[in-house]
Amino acid sequence: MGRLGFKGSQRLVLHKDLGTQSLSSWFAxxxxxxxxxxxxxxxxxxxxxxxxxxxxxxxxxxxxxxxxxxxxxxxxxxxxxxxxxxxxxxxxxxxxxxxxxxxxxxxxxxxxxxxxxxxDLVIGYLGPEATYTHQAALKNFGAALSYRSMPDIPDVFESVEKGECEYGVVPIENSTEGAVNRSLDLLADTELTIVAQVFLKVEHCLFSESEMGDITEVRSKDQALAQCREWLSRNLPQARLVPVSSTAEAVGNCKGVPGIAAIAAKLAGGTGLPIQAEGIQDRKNNTTRFLVVARNPLPRR
Missing domain, CATH: 1.20.59.10 (Chorismate mutase)
Structure with a gap:
């Protein structure tokens, strides 16, 4: 007979019951x-x-x-x-x-x-939407302003010169591919003023409705293809590289077409096209510099 008049086996059952009750109570x-x-x-x-x-x-x-x-x-x-x-x-x-x-x-x-x-400011940029220039414009001005996509760099300059846009955003140089000559030539001839610059880290993604092994063609802007040349050679040696006018156009070309892939910014993922690989640029510190141009110079401080 143990303490309180319970036998050993009874004490064991009692301790188990108390332990269970204690755990439940503490949990509650x-x-x-x-x-x-x-x-x-x-x-x-x-x-x-x-x-x-x-x-x-x-x-x-x-x-x-x-x-x-x-x-x-x-x-x-x-x-x-x-x-x-x-x-x-x-x-x-x-x-x-x-x-x-x-x-x-x-x-x-x-x-x-x-x-x-x-x-109501209007920002012109080298389009179409979801390109790196669009991304740079959003980074510099924020999402609350109005944006207008332009088909080519001269159109951006012209829209600002005519007052259709208050500011324009154009690429000027890339750390891998060097200067954007078209922008440099237009800057030399225009009366527009450079009011800001934007540095954007370029991270390319591969979009396609097909799996990697089924991709036979990769489309993108020529600079993007060049910036991913080594990765493409290692991972898609069988694929034909096709330059198009913009990364956004490349993404649009891939929709509903098996075997075709596009290289573009992750922002282009809003189209619903699956991403097969991310960060495929050869240089991880790949950066593009963009310029913001305007008709009027900045006020003196």
Whole structure:
């Protein structure tokens, strides 16, 4: 007879029952506490979101007032030098854990939304949509402004010169392939002013409805094909390389056509075409520099 009058086997069963009950009780307690903490944190986030929205609207209202003053002075609302100052200040006051690039991306869109309320700016770029130039334009100006795709580089210059677009974005050089001669020639003859530059890391993807072993032809802009030449030689030695006018056109050519692949930016994935391989450029630090051109020079500071 053990303590409390229970036999050994009875104590064992009792201990098992108590252990089971104890685990169940502790699980319920922890679940209740975790759920309570979760709801409390969500309430805190909701309150922070309310403050953020209120402060963002205050910021936008101040920016719109600045835009009104600029309009009276005949100054364009887009000021890349001032924007860079803002980004630098944000980086200086950011203690984390948010990464600096993420914070810059968020504020890029905040500034873009402010400019859109000040004036309906139209940005011309070497198209079509989803090309690297389109991507560079979005990186520089944000998504809130209006964009107009142009079929060729001279069309971008002409649209800005005629006042159809306030700004134009064109490629000027690539770290692998060198200068874009057409842009250089037009810059030498135009009265447009360079107001900003954009550096874009070029990461090529292979799009196709066919598996790698079934691809017999790869299409893209000639520069993109050249930047992936070694990868294509290793992985698709049987494929014929066909240059077309743009990476976006190459993607469009692949839809519903078996055996054909396209090289383009990941942004082109919005078309629904499957990506068979990513990061296929021969140089991982492959970068293209783009220029932003305008009729009016930037204001002096």
């Amino acid at each position: 307690i922890f679940f209740f506490v975790d759920k309570h903490n979760l709801e409390s944190l969500r309430d805190e986030i909701d309150e922070i979101d309310s403050q953020i929205v209120r402060l963002l609207n205050q910021r936008v209202q101040a920016a719109v007032e600045i835009g009104r003053i600029k309009a009276e002075l005949g100054v364009d609302p887009y000021d890349p030098a001032r924007e860079e100052q803002v980004f630098e200040k944000l980086g200086a006051i950011n203690d984390g854990p948010m990464q600096g690039d993420s914070l810059r991306t968020i504020y890029r869109e905040v500034i873009s939304a402010s400019i859109a309320l000040e004036k």
